[in-house]
Amino acid sequence: xxxxxxxxxxxxxxxxxxxxxxxxxxxxxxxxxxxxxxxxxxxxxxxxxxxxxxxxxxxxxxxxxxxxxxxxxxxxxxxxxxxxxxxxxxxxxxxxxxxxxxxxxxxxxxxxxxxxxxxxxxxxxxxxxxxxxxxxxxxxxxxxxxxxxxxxxxxxxxxxxxxxxxxxxxxxxxxxxxxxxxxxxxxxxxxxxxxxxxxxxxxxxxxxxxxxxxxxxxxxxxxxxxxxxxxxxxxxxxxxxxxxxxxxxxxxxxxxxxxxxxxxxxxxxxxxxxx
Numbered sequence: 001x002x003x004x005x006x007x008x009x010x011x012x013x014x015x016x017x018x019x020x021x022x023x024x025x026x027x028x029x030x031x032x033x034x035x036x037x038x039x040x041x042x043x044x045x046x047x048x049x050x051x052x053x054x055x056x057x058x059x060x061x062x063x064x065x066x067x068x069x070x071x072x073x074x075x076x077x078x079x080x081x082x083x084x085x086x087x088x089x090x091x092x093x094x095x096x097x098x099x100x101x102x103x104x105x106x107x108x109x110x111x112x113x114x115x116x117x118x119x120x121x122x123x124x125x126x127x128x129x130x131x132x133x134x135x136x137x138x139x140x141x142x143x144x145x146x147x148x149x150x151x152x153x154x155x156x157x158x159x160x161x162x163x164x165x166x167x168x169x170x171x172x173x174x175x176x177x178x179x180x181x182x183x184x185x186x187x188x189x190x191x192x193x194x195x196x197x198x199x200x201x202x203x204x205x206x207x208x209x210x211x212x213x214x215x216x217x218x219x220x221x222x223x224x225x226x227x228x229x230x231x232x233x234x235x236x237x238x239x240x241x242x243x244x245x246x247x248x249x250x251x252x253x254x255x256x257x258x259x260x261x262x263x264x265x266x267x268x269x270x271x272x273x274x275x
């Protein structure tokens with residue numbers, strides 16, 4: 001077992017697209033690893049076109065499954081948080097609060113904080129969505145997911161997290177959570193997506209990261225002071241939900257105003273063209 005796999009289990013098996021594998025059938029590499037490997041020389045000429053078809057199918061299936069989800073918020077956090085722990089309880093409260101506010105809750109579909117947020121949303125009567133990923137230590141979709149989609153490729157899955165969310169709530173987590181956080185932050189900072197709210201929950205957990213951003217990162221000019229305003233830091237679920245709801249209302253009002261302005265402009269153009 002590889003060092004980074006210690007302490008993990010295969011749960012209900014390893015999912016490779018629609019295929020379920022267990023025990024000796026579990027491969028030693030993932031689809032992402034094989035896609036990004038350059039060791040096969042010209043072999044990509046034969047294999048990669050088929051990968052492109054699989055990638056295309058993942059986008060099509062994801063778009064089709066999530067097209068009618070409605071207003072939603074992506075919640076990120078560690079898979080290693082045990083049930084009943086303070087962070088797990090916090091995740092439940094976030095999921096419950098978002099569902100009560102009318103949002104679907106999207107997570108990675110796994111255990112820990114993801115399970116907690118899905119549980120809170122489901123128990124509150126909201127739509128609980130899970131976007132799973134093919135990993136060597138696959139633990140399966142948690143039982144609180146109402147709508148689940150499994151992905152081979154991280155980049156296809158990340159697109160779904162962003163495309164169908166109106167905000168991002170980030171609870172304590174590790175490398176995967178950091179990756180999702182900075183992906184969302186980069187897209188908002190570069191205006192690749194609408195300026196959706198990004199909320200970090202747990203000041204004590206995130207304070208070290210924020211000190212580093214405000215310190216050497218800002219001092220060297222690699223970010224601007226205004227970039228730090230993209231991050232909202234809170235300690236409780238209620239405040240996180242409030243920020244998401246307020247920003248969502250602002251965005252919907254701005255969208256409505258833009259539609260009304262466009263309609264007015266079209267009417268004016270039509271009237272001016274009448275002889």
